Amino acid sequence: MTGLSSAPSTVTPGTVHIVDDDEAIRDSLLWLxxxxxxxxxxxxxxxxxxxxxHPDMAGCILLDIxxxxxxxxxxxxxxxxRGCRLPVIFLTGHGDVPAAVAALKKGAMDFMEKPCDxxxxxxxxxxALAHDAEQRARTAGQATLAARLATLTxxxxxxxxxxxxxKLNKVIADDLGISMRTVEVHRAHVFEKMGVKTAVExxxxxxxxx
Amino acid sequence: MTGLSSAPSTVTPGTVHIVDDDEAIRDSLLWLxxxxxxxxxxxxxxxxxxxxxHPDMAGCILLDIxxxxxxxxxxxxxxxxRGCRLPVIFLTGHGDVPAAVAALKKGAMDFMEKPCDxxxxxxxxxxALAHDAEQRARTAGQATLAARLATLTxxxxxxxxxxxxxKLNKVIADDLGISMRTVEVHRAHVFEKMGVKTAVExxxxxxxxx
DNA sequence: CGGGCTATTGTGGAAATCCGCATCGGGAGA
DNA sequence: TCTCCCGATGCGGATTTCCACAATAGCCCG
Numbered sequence: 001m002t003g004l005s006s007a008p009s010t011v012t013p014g015t016v017h018i019v020d021d022d023e024a025i026r027d028s029l030l031w032l033x034x035x036x037x038x039x040x041x042x043x044x045x046x047x048x049x050x051x052x053x054h055p056d057m058a059g060c061i062l063l064d065i066x067x068x069x070x071x072x073x074x075x076x077x078x079x080x081x082r083g084c085r086l087p088v089i090f091l092t093g094h095g096d097v098p099a100a101v102a103a104l105k106k107g108a109m110d111f112m113e114k115p116c117d118x119x120x121x122x123x124x125x126x127x128a129l130a131h132d133a134e135q136r137a138r139t140a141g142q143a144t145l146a147a148r149l150a151t152l153t154x155x156x157x158x159x160x161x162x163x164x165x166x167k168l169n170k171v172i173a174d175d176l177g178i179s180m181r182t183v184e185v186h187r188a189h190v191f192e193k194m195g196v197k198t199a200v201e202x203x204x205x206x207x208x209x210x
Numbered sequence: 211m212t213g214l215s216s217a218p219s220t221v222t223p224g225t226v227h228i229v230d231d232d233e234a235i236r237d238s239l240l241w242l243x244x245x246x247x248x249x250x251x252x253x254x255x256x257x258x259x260x261x262x263x264h265p266d267m268a269g270c271i272l273l274d275i276x277x278x279x280x281x282x283x284x285x286x287x288x289x290x291x292r293g294c295r296l297p298v299i300f301l302t303g304h305g306d307v308p309a310a311v312a313a314l315k316k317g318a319m320d321f322m323e324k325p326c327d328x329x330x331x332x333x334x335x336x337x338a339l340a341h342d343a344e345q346r347a348r349t350a351g352q353a354t355l356a357a358r359l360a361t362l363t364x365x366x367x368x369x370x371x372x373x374x375x376x377k378l379n380k381v382i383a384d385d386l387g388i389s390m391r392t393v394e395v396h397r398a399h400v401f402e403k404m405g406v407k408t409a410v411e412x413x414x415x416x417x418x419x420x
Numbered sequence: 421c422g423g424g425c426t427a428t429t430g431t432g433g434a435a436a437t438c439c440g441c442a443t444c445g446g447g448a449g450a
Numbered sequence: 451t452c453t454c455c456c457g458a459t460g461c462g463g464a465t466t467t468c469c470a471c472a473a474t475a476g477c478c479c480g
Contacts, residue, residue, distance in 0.1 A: 097305040101321045104314040111311045155457065166410040169437070182458050184438070200376040200413045207417045364428065379467070392428050394468075 013133040014059030015039040016125050019049050019075065020091075021067040029062065036122050038129070046070030050078055057086065058136060060109070060128035065092035065099065073103060080106065085135060087128035091116070145205060151193050159186040159195075164203045211256070223343040225249040226268030226335050229285065230301075231277040239272065246332050248339070256280030260288055267296065268346060270338035275302035275309065283313060290316065294347060297338035301326070317361050355415060361403050369396040370404075374413045 016038055018029045021145045026042040033040035039059070043049040047070050048063075061079075065072040076088055087109040092099070100111040109128050112121065152160065155176075162172040169187065173180040228239045236252040239259055241251035249269070253259040257272075257280050271289075275282040286298055297319040302309070310321040319338050322331065362370065365386075372382040379397065383390040406412045 019215050029300040092307075095305065097302075097307055097321065097323055100310050101314065104311065105320070110315070111307065113307055153456065156402075164410065164414075166406075166408040166414070168408075168435095170435095178457085179459055180436095181460065185458080188438075196376075198376040198378075199410050200374065203302050203410045203413045203419050204376070207414050357471075365427065378465095380465095388427085389429055390466095391430065395428080 014129045015041050015057075016059055016129065017049060017057075017061045017086075018042040019046060019061060019067075019072070020064040021045055021069070022064070023065070032118055032122065038122065038125060046072070046075035046078075048053070050075060053079065053082065053084065055083065058132060059086040060088050060089065060125060061134055062091060062125065063092060065096070066094070073099060076103065076106065078107065085132075087131050087140075089124055089128060091121075112126075148194050152190060153186075156190050156193070158188045159183055160190045160202070160206075163187055163190070163199050164206050166203075225251050225267075226269055226339065226340045227259060227267075227271045227296075228252040229256060229271060229277075229282070230274040231255055231279070232274070235274070240331065242328055243335070248332065248335060256282070256288075257287035260285060263289065263292065263294065265293065270297040270299065270335060270342055272299050272301060275300060275306070276304070283309060286313065286318065291332060295342075295349075297341050299331075299334055299338060299382045301331075358404050362400060363396075364383065366396050366400050366403070369393055370412070373397060373400070373409050374416050376413075377391065 016033055018026055018033075018040060019095070020026050020029070020042070021044055023044070023187075026044070030040050030042050043052070046067060054084070063072040063075060070078070072090055072092075079086070079088075088103075089109050090100070090103050090111040091114055092111070093114045095113055103111050109131070110124050112124070149157075158176060159172060162175060165194075167175070167181050169183045173183045191197065191202065192203065194202055196205065226243055228236055228243075228250060229241070230236050230252070231254055233254070236254070240250050240252050242245040255263070256277060259279070273282040273285060280288070282300055282302075286300075289296070289298075298313075298317075299319050300310070301314050301324055303324045305323055313321050319341070320334050321325070322334070359367075368386060369382060373387060376379065377385070379390050379393045383393045386393070401407065401412065404412055406415065
């Protein structure tokens with residue numbers, strides 16, 4: 001844990017997906033990343049990547065702006081529409097301020113002009129991969145939370161909300177027009193299903209995530 | 211409350227600070243915003259604005275890139291270094307992708323090229339003002355929270371942390387090596403000072419903010 | 421030196437929570 | 451039809467929380 005490792009530099013948690021219609025550039029980028037132990041995969045068009053895209057894909061996207069067929073920004077929009085959260089780095093040969101601003105405001109991670117420094121590019125990609133891995137871990141936590149929430153009954157959910165709102169059982173019983181004993185039962189079920197022991201833990205789960 | 215008001219369009223919660231070394235542009239922008247009922251103030255240089263800057267300033271900043279003396283990006287950096295959270299919109303005559311990317315990645319709200327559409331510019335400024343007002347409200351809440359936290363004793367803070375962690379009084383007493391009764395007293399003090407009635411409310415306060 | 425604040429602990433009772441045991445009615449599925 | 455799950459409810463006891471009253475001790479300030 002002292003950071004003295006001299007192993008193959010970075011253990012990359014995902015793949016950088018290169019989308020460019022110029023084969024020479026694809027090959028050159030593939031070579032660059034492979035030489036730095038970063039897993040890379042190239043696609044010859046936006047359509048090709050879009051067809052292959054699946055929400056489980058981990059990594060990041062290196063995207064050319066001007067391409068035959070679907071352009072980089074068009075692919076970006078299409079991916080966003082499908083809920084894709086992969087970090088995107090744009091690569092472009094011809095500076096275009098409005099395009100750069102639009103891309104970054106939509107959430108692109110970077111917008112670099114070719115030719116750009118290999119080291120800078122690799123660094124940015126590694127950053128993007130780390131960002132995706134981190135985000136993926138967070139999302140996984142939220143998914144298990146959502147799965148647990150899904151097992152709750154209607155009533156249990158209602159009771160849970162009031163419990164998390166800090167209300168006492170007697171108040172909850174009154175609000176819902178049921179007996180205190182029933183509230184206690186639902187409350188206990190909620191605790192069990194959500195895997196917590198106290199109302200405070202439950203509140204923390206729900207306040208930090210949704 | 212039904213939104214039928216036909217009053218002077220938008221009630222602006224802050225001032226747009228125009229920073230530009232060209233007097234003609236300053237006057238033109240001042241006229242534009244005043245004609246739209248947006249409070250505006252102009253500064254002839256980055257240094258002038260920086261001298262006048264105070265954390266309590268509310269509103270947003272409209273910033274020219276190329277200026278004599280301090281440039282737009284330099285002023286932006288100086289403001290960030292002082293913890294300024296005002297939304298910044300850059301205005302530039304000469305497209306420069308790296309500058310735009312750098313500005314947006316540092317948190318600028320927009321980067322527009324002159325000449326730009328008056329309506330679009332005013333819309334973005336109003337957005338920025340609203341964003342600042344919202345952010346300011348959030349920060350105010352956190353400030354009162356911090357103020358309350360500051361009134362807590364060392365011991366009270368320790369007890370609070372364990373309470374928020376979901377532990378029972380007896381466990382807390384054991385952890386701190388004190389009697390349960392003492393824990394109860396501290397706990398009650400914490401509730402009173404933090405203005406809450408239950409542990410759940412306290413947990414929500416602390417989980418959603420820090 | 422007295423007063424105020426902090427930390428500590430005790431007693432004892434009221435209120436609330438936690439739980440096991442038992443019952444009842446209704447709807448979904450084997 | 452019989453069973454399983456959900457919602458609702460009651461009883462009673464163990465545990466915990468909430469509080470008022472009371473007291474001791476150290477520390478800092480005027």
